[in-house]
Amino acid sequence: MxxxxxxxxxxxxxxxxxxxxxxxxxxxxxxxxxxxxxxxxxxxxxxxxxxxxxxxxxxxxxxxxxxxxxxxxxxxxxxxxxxxxxxxxxxxxENLGSCNAPGPPEFMVGLDVPLKELKRLLCEDGESRIVIRAPGGCGKTTLAKELCHDNQVRGIHTKSFFF
Structure with a gap:
């Protein structure tokens, strides 16, 4: 000092x-x-x-x-x-725009099967929380974005997610 x-x-x-x-x-x-x-x-x-x-x-x-x-x-x-x-x-x-999370990408490669599995867990099996684990660069964030912006998931979990 x-x-x-x-x-x-x-x-x-x-x-x-x-x-x-x-x-x-x-x-x-x-x-x-x-x-x-x-x-x-x-x-x-x-x-x-x-x-x-x-x-x-x-x-x-x-x-x-x-x-x-x-x-x-x-x-x-x-x-x-x-x-x-x-x-x-x-x-x-001051007017830089909203702080919302960015939307999912328009086109995804290789994440269709994991996305369907996660949707099944959330929508059909009634899970309220899921963990997505994988090494860096495997698309965890992209998968989570796509899942959060999915209309079927949004319809069921409107109070669980901050959209």
């Missing part, structure tokens, strides 16, 4: 505060681990104070730093001609 802050010309004070709190906490825990049980009660309030200072640092200071960094990034993007809306999508790429 220190290296990145140096590269981005961030104030050194931001990291020094975190480093100081962590070093104080490390020293406190080391001291606490060396003392006797009855002395540890005195360390409880110090540990609670350490926890409160870490909590404040991350809830307030780091949150403000992150907000500042995000706004700087947006300003740089805007100056470079990128127009981003607040949903995180570039206005230029």
């Amino acid at each position: 220190e290296r990145l802050n140096d590269e981005l010309d961030r104030p050194r004070m931001e990291m020094e505060k975190l480093i100081q709190i962590l070093q104080d906490g490390e020293k406190l825990i080391q001291d606490c681990s060396r003392c006797y049980c009855y002395q540890r009660i005195g360390y409880a309030n110090k540990i609670k104070a350490l926890d409160a200072s870490l909590l404040r640092l991350f809830q307030v200071d780091v949150h403000a730093q992150v907000s500042r960094d995000v706004k700087e990034i947006l300003a740089i993007l805007k100056s470079n001609g990128c127009n981003w809306n607040y949903r995180g999508v570039s206005d230029e790429h």
